[in-house]
Amino acid sequence: MARIDFIQSLHASTKRNYVQRVVENDKAECAEVARRFGADYWDGDRRYGYGGYRYDGRWRPVAEKIAAHYGLRTGDRLLDVGCGKGYLLYELTQVVPGLIVAGLDTSEYAIDHAKEEVRPFLQAGDCRDLPYGDGAFDVVISLGTLHNLPVEGVFAALGEMQRVCPGDRKYFMVESFRDEREKANLLYWQLTCLSFHGPESWAWIASQAGYTGDHGFIFFE
Structure with missing residues (x-):
């Protein structure tokens, strides 16, 4: 199980005022709205989430890195757990023509x-109970999703990822922290997290869940 960074540079390209999010709004109310994962979270005011999540091509370099690292090829079956609006999946289909994709959010x-x-390949559902058969996929990825679950849900979701993709071509990325400053920044900024762990703890959880894939993190520097 390797630690791999596909996304920190993209994440760091957005400037954030961590303290402003806490002092200018009712953070608890904003988090309650955000965790509904509805229109306000995706396309409403910035205090509730993305502030408008629209396709702009930013996921293409990430797709290229993932495709190269896992040797994706025509006919591979790939699942994105927590696919959102499918932008990364779309880029993967452009980077690897003939890739068979599915997404759940x-x-x-x-x-x-x-x-x-x-859109025809996506469906709403629960990552703790994936609606796919054993070994249904050659590759499974999950970016920015598992930290939104309580720790028991993380174990369940990782177990499900392992079930539908028993090989090693799996990857999850979560929000984490390496020091007290990054932990404070994460707590100030996040709206939807339920699991807060450092990298070593996330790796331990994955190992205990029987997960055999890779993992990575974004940090709020």
Whole structure:
């Protein structure tokens, strides 16, 4: 199980005022709205989430890195757990023509407003109970999703990822922290997290869940 960074540079390209999010709004109220994962979270005011999550091509370099690292090829079956509006899946289909994709997200709003080219391959659902058969996929990825679950849910979701993709071509990325400053920044900024762990603890959880894939993190520097 290797630690791999596909996304920190993209994450760090957005400037954030961590303290402002806490002092200018009712953080608890904003988090309650955000965790509904509806229109306000995706396309509403910034205090509730993305502040408008629209396709702009930013996921293409991430797709290229993932495709190269896992040797994706025509005919491979890939699942994105927590696919959102499907932008990364779309880019993967452009980088690897003939890739067979599926996506699952808890947000029906995100699925309904997903990129139309991949929308037919997406569905709303619970990552703790994936609606796919054993060994249904060659590759499974999950970016920015598992930290939104309580720790028992993380174990369940990792077990499900392992079930539908028993090989080693799996990857999850979560929000984490390496020091007290990054932990404070994460706590100030996050709206939807339920699991807060350092990298070593996340790796331990994955190992205990029987997960055999890779993992990575983004940090709020």
